[in-house]
Amino acid sequence: MGERTHPLLWVATGLILAYLALPSLLVVIMSLSGGLFLEFPPSTLSMRWYQVYWSSTSWMGATARSLEVAVVVTALATSLGTLASIALVRLTIPGKSALRALVVSPIMVPTIVLSIGLYSVYARWRLIGTATGLVLAHTVLALPFVVLNVTAVLYKLDRSLERAARSLGAGPLRTFTRVMLPLLWPGIASGAIFAFLTSFDEIVVAMFVSGSNPTLPKLMFDGIRYELNPVVAAVSSQLIILTALALLGSAWLRRRTDQTSR
Amino acid sequence: MRPRSSWGQALVLVGPALILLLAVYLYPLARLLALSLTGGADGAVGLAAYRRFLESTVYLGVLLRTFRISLVVTAVCLVAAYPVSYVLSRVGAVTLRTIMVFVLLPLWTSILVRSYAWMVLLQANGVLNNLLRRLHLIDEPLRLMYNETGVIIGMAQVLLPFAILPVYASLRNIDPRLHTAARIMGAGPWRRFWAVTLPLSLPGVAAAGLLVFVQALGFFIIPALLGGSRVITLAMVIETQVVDLLDWSLASAVAMVLLVVTVVLVVGFDRLLGLDKVWV
Numbered sequence: 457m458g459e460r461t462h463p464l465l466w467v468a469t470g471l472i473l474a475y476l477a478l479p480s481l482l483v484v485i486m487s488l489s490g491g492l493f494l495e496f497p498p499s500t501l502s503m504r505w506y507q508v509y510w511s512s513t514s515w516m517g518a519t520a521r522s523l524e525v526a527v528v529v530t531a532l533a534t535s536l537g538t539l540a541s542i543a544l545v546r547l548t549i550p551g552k553s554a555l556r557a558l559v560v561s562p563i564m565v566p567t568i569v570l571s572i573g574l575y576s577v578y579a580r581w582r583l584i585g586t587a588t589g590l591v592l593a594h595t596v597l598a599l600p601f602v603v604l605n606v607t608a609v610l611y612k613l614d615r616s617l618e619r620a621a622r623s624l625g626a627g628p629l630r631t632f633t634r635v636m637l638p639l640l641w642p643g644i645a646s647g648a649i650f651a652f653l654t655s656f657d658e659i660v661v662a663m664f665v666s667g668s669n670p671t672l673p674k675l676m677f678d679g680i681r682y683e684l685n686p687v688v689a690a691v692s693s694q695l696i697i698l699t700a701l702a703l704l705g706s707a708w709l710r711r712r713t714d715q716t717s718r
Numbered sequence: 719m720r721p722r723s724s725w726g727q728a729l730v731l732v733g734p735a736l737i738l739l740l741a742v743y744l745y746p747l748a749r750l751l752a753l754s755l756t757g758g759a760d761g762a763v764g765l766a767a768y769r770r771f772l773e774s775t776v777y778l779g780v781l782l783r784t785f786r787i788s789l790v791v792t793a794v795c796l797v798a799a800y801p802v803s804y805v806l807s808r809v810g811a812v813t814l815r816t817i818m819v820f821v822l823l824p825l826w827t828s829i830l831v832r833s834y835a836w837m838v839l840l841q842a843n844g845v846l847n848n849l850l851r852r853l854h855l856i857d858e859p860l861r862l863m864y865n866e867t868g869v870i871i872g873m874a875q876v877l878l879p880f881a882i883l884p885v886y887a888s889l890r891n892i893d894p895r896l897h898t899a900a901r902i903m904g905a906g907p908w909r910r911f912w913a914v915t916l917p918l919s920l921p922g923v924a925a926a927g928l929l930v931f932v933q934a935l936g937f938f939i940i941p942a943l944l945g946g947s948r949v950i951t952l953a954m955v956i957e958t959q960v961v962d963l964l965d966w967s968l969a970s971a972v973a974m975v976l977l978v979v980t981v982v983l984v985v986g987f988d989r990l991l992g993l994d995k996v997w998v
Contacts, residue, residue, distance in 0.1 A: 461808055468801040473820040475798070476878060477989050479835035480827055482845065486838065494838055496845045536735040543731035545726050559735060562743060566936025568953040569973040573746030574961050576753065592742045599735060628727065648827075657828040660938055664960075676830045680943055684837060690821050692831040703819075 460496070480696055487689035488622050505690035515675065515687065520673040522656055525587055527654040529594040534648045537602025538640070542632075544603070545610040560600045567597070569659040575664040585667025593665060594655035601654060602647035609713055611642030642713040646706045653702055657695070747977070750970040757967030765970035769915035777955065777972075784951045787869060787941075794874040795930045796923060799881035803922075804915075807889035827877035833943045836872045837863065837950070840944070868944040869951075872936055880933065881926040888922025889915070921991055926986045932980050952976050 482496060490500030509515050537559075543549070544556050562570070574593050575584070583589030617639070621631040637644075659673040666674050672691070679685035757767025771777050806817055813874045824832065839845045840862040847859040862868055892915065938953035945951070949956075950974060959969035 461805055465801050465805055469805045469817070472798045472802050472878070475875060476824045477820050479875070480824065480831060481837055483831065483835045483838060486845075492906045496838075496848075536738060539731045543728050545990045547728050547731070549724065549728045555732065555736075558724065558739060564932060564980060565747075566938075566953065566973075566976050567934055568938045568956050568979060569750070570743070571975050572745065572956060572973060574742065575960065576966065577742070577749055581732040592738065595738060599739075642801055645903045653826055657830075659828075659830055673830055675826065676828075676834070677939070677943075680834050680837065684834070684841070686835050688830075689838070692828070692834055695828050695831055695961065696823075699828070700823060703822055703826060 484693040518675040524657040533598035533651040541606035598651035599652035605647035642709040755969035767967040795881040805886035864946040884925040
């Protein structure tokens with residue numbers, strides 16, 4: 457715009473970005489503390505808290521459970537969300553905007569409200585402490601991210617490609633698998649990444665319905681609420697790295713979408 | 719497409735998602751509504767649970783505190799989001815991507831990781847207090863946690879990305895020719911900001927405020943960890959009533975109040991300004 461941004465604005469921006477990012481960075485550094493308590497800066501460096509995490513059956517069990525749930529949620533939310541997105545963008549059905557609002561609304565509903573509702577319903581259905589219960593609930597929470605990502609790509613997609621496929625004799629299923637899916641996959645994969653993170657990091661629903669089979673976030677919450685368990689620092693650092701990788705993946709996918717739609 | 723085939727297709731495409739939402743989303747919420755209406759003696763149907771909530775000074779205090787904390791957090795987020803968004807809207811692609819990493823990485827980092835980080839930083843013998851003591855700026859540790867200050871610091875950090883994204887989107891969409899026109903007509907930098915940039919970015923600011931405020935109202939993890947038993951919010955009342963006191967009708971009534979306030983704010987805002995227009 458041919459205009460310099462005021463230096464004070466840069467200073468303010470720098471401070472605010474530090475507020476956003478520094479706390480997590482400090483945890484990564486402190487997770488390498490060799491002492492019994494976390495210190496900054498660490499006086500001795502060691503991987504002891506990482507070792508405790510990797511050799512503890514309860515931490516490993518919770519991690520396995522969270523991974524298992526998150527993988528199934530990703531598959532379920534991605535397929536249900538993609539199908540729903542196609543209907544929401546391509547079909548002319550009455551009440552479409554209400555339907556879209558319903559599918560996206562779990563983002564806005566306070567999780568604590570849904571959690572106690574599920575707690576009450578699951579108690580009757582004997583789903584407390586089961587992976588099925590967690591998977592179903594997390595799929596509801598993950599669905600909006602898939603729908604937002606997939607509809608965003610669908611709106612950019614050229615409809616004449618589908619029409620061409622149909623007029624050349626391809627049925628709806630063939631049009632979907634051979635024409636739409638190859639063009640849609642960056643949006644779908646991006647939605648899948650966010651679905652995975654949503655489930656893997658979810659804590660409030662898990663607190664109520666995971667029962668005696670805690671997920672990783674539930675175990676972290678218990679390790680923080682009444683004492684500051686240093687193992688949580690090691691877990692946190694590894695989660696930060698995982699999140700960074702996931703975001704890199706989604707950024708790469710977004711660039712691919714921009715290229716293919718051009 | 720003919721309307722008849724379109725119905726069949728719609729059923730196949732939306733049906734599975736709809737069944738899931740009916741069973742583990744709408745039904746549990748409906749059940750809470752039913753539970754909230756059976757709070758009378760011997761489970762008689764009525765508004766007894768709501769009356770118990772609204773007539774108790776303790777719970778009204780909680781309601782007020784929740785609104786107060788959410789308002790302060792919203793104000794902090796908007797003030798912090800504006801300069802960042804403004805800078806974002808005027809930098810090149812590389813700087814933009816770098817700053818976005820700082821905004822998006824925290825947004826997707828587990829909320830427990832971030833709560834833990836703040837607890838390590840803010841506790842009485844935490845990083846911040848130790849630093850200030852070593853610099854001889856304080857003798858006694860500052861109370862930064864287990865009070866509203868700690869809750870606000872933590873919540874504002876978690877919600878700040880939700881404020882930055884819509885404000886940035888509205889600033890980015892301002893036609894640069896408007897600035898040029900204003901400059902040609904002799905408006906200085908301040909005048910251009912007050913007369914062009916700020917008014918045109920207000921829808922984004924409003925959307926940011928709504929997104930932050932609505933989420934702050936229902937926050938559970940941050941108040942529970944950084945506020946402890948001293949800063950009880952609506953979400954914590956709901957948890958305590960269910961887990962410790964087993965008072966389902968009161969918990970459901972509080973949950974319904976929270977849900978209705980949230981829905982009214984979001985739908986009202988959408989009718990007035992249109993949420994999808996300002997979202998990135």
